[in-house]
Amino acid sequence: MFAARFIPGQKTLSSQDVPRPQAGPRDVVLRIRAAGVCHSDLHVLESDIPISSHPFTMGHEACGELVEVGPEVTGDFTLGALYVVHGPNPCGQCELCTQGQDNLCGAPGRDLVGLGADGAYAEYLKVPARSVIAVPAGIAPEVAAIATDAVLTPYHALKTLGGVKPGTSVLVLGLGGLGLNGVQVARALGARIVASDLRAENLATAERLGAHETVLAPELEQRLAGRAFDVVVDFVGAEGTFAPAQRLVRRGGTVVLVGLHTLQLGLSSVALINQQTRVQGAFWGTHQELKEVLQLIAEGHLQPQVETGRLRDVGHWLEKLKTGQVRSRVALLPDAD
Numbered sequence: 001m002f003a004a005r006f007i008p009g010q011k012t013l014s015s016q017d018v019p020r021p022q023a024g025p026r027d028v029v030l031r032i033r034a035a036g037v038c039h040s041d042l043h044v045l046e047s048d049i050p051i052s053s054h055p056f057t058m059g060h061e062a063c064g065e066l067v068e069v070g071p072e073v074t075g076d077f078t079l080g081a082l083y084v085v086h087g088p089n090p091c092g093q094c095e096l097c098t099q100g101q102d103n104l105c106g107a108p109g110r111d112l113v114g115l116g117a118d119g120a121y122a123e124y125l126k127v128p129a130r131s132v133i134a135v136p137a138g139i140a141p142e143v144a145a146i147a148t149d150a151v152l153t154p155y156h157a158l159k160t161l162g163g164v165k166p167g168t169s170v171l172v173l174g175l176g177g178l179g180l181n182g183v184q185v186a187r188a189l190g191a192r193i194v195a196s197d198l199r200a201e202n203l204a205t206a207e208r209l210g211a212h213e214t215v216l217a218p219e220l221e222q223r224l225a226g227r228a229f230d231v232v233v234d235f236v237g238a239e240g241t242f243a244p245a246q247r248l249v250r251r252g253g254t255v256v257l258v259g260l261h262t263l264q265l266g267l268s269s270v271a272l273i274n275q276q277t278r279v280q281g282a283f284w285g286t287h288q289e290l291k292e293v294l295q296l297i298a299e300g301h302l303q304p305q306v307e308t309g310r311l312r313d314v315g316h317w318l319e320k321l322k323t324g325q326v327r328s329r330v331a332l333l334p335d336a337d
């Protein structure tokens, strides 16, 4: 079968013909129907994020049709139905998993799907049965695929880490795929939202998706002078967003860092201490949160923005992502049989 493989030391994926996976005792096998493309793949290919010293198939936003169930799998699984993969692939037993933080599962040998363990840039994908979730009826494969990271990560950042609830004031910095989904999530949580980006067309999209106010990034601190936000989410992760984020959060408020644009960022210790600001990193999301995200999409509260392309053109799409030519999120589809 076709698979786009990460090869340590190579900066581009290698398209290969590899054996189709067979389910182990507690695994399932999905025929991939959509695979989302994430900026983190670029960081892994550039070795900014040390993930693995061995080759693996990339793609950590997976949706597929169930084609095989291992003999020891328990629970209801329907052959032919659509499932998504919870990429953190948790063990369910370690301290973090049992404390409700299975996105941070620390069990040895548990690789992230598509980020160490084989992922979705392939025709078939084998994963532990405990890491898949049935897709509610009415959600297209490409939407379900990107929900597993491009929606789940903002949801985890805002709801769980930011504690966003009705009336919370939220400033969203960066309106790419994750930021635009973040606006929708914040609106669904009842927040008052100001959204900012460098591009005017993204401000218009953010307003359409629920932002109450929008500000062009260069005018941010002048336009918001004297205002402070309960939660500021930085979906970019550059000095140009992280520094104002620390200045625009209220005393005792929270800055949630999601974006990986710059791998080292400055903290203002005076501001942190004087404001007693909480700065919180955000990593992906939990199994339970992914179920909640899928339900919000099924109920129409979230309309994730997604463009589609051919799975075999994944290298081309990663290049478009790298050169800023992707407006929202891309999900790649296998060629029709």
Ligand code: FEH
Residues within 6 Å of the ligand: 038, 040, 049, 115, 149, 153, 283, 284
């Ligand atoms: C993956 C690997 C490392 C850092 C962040 C990520 C995210 O794309 C997962 O949501």
Ligand code: ZN
Residues within 6 Å of the ligand: 038, 039, 040, 060, 149, 150
């Ligand atoms: Zn990702």
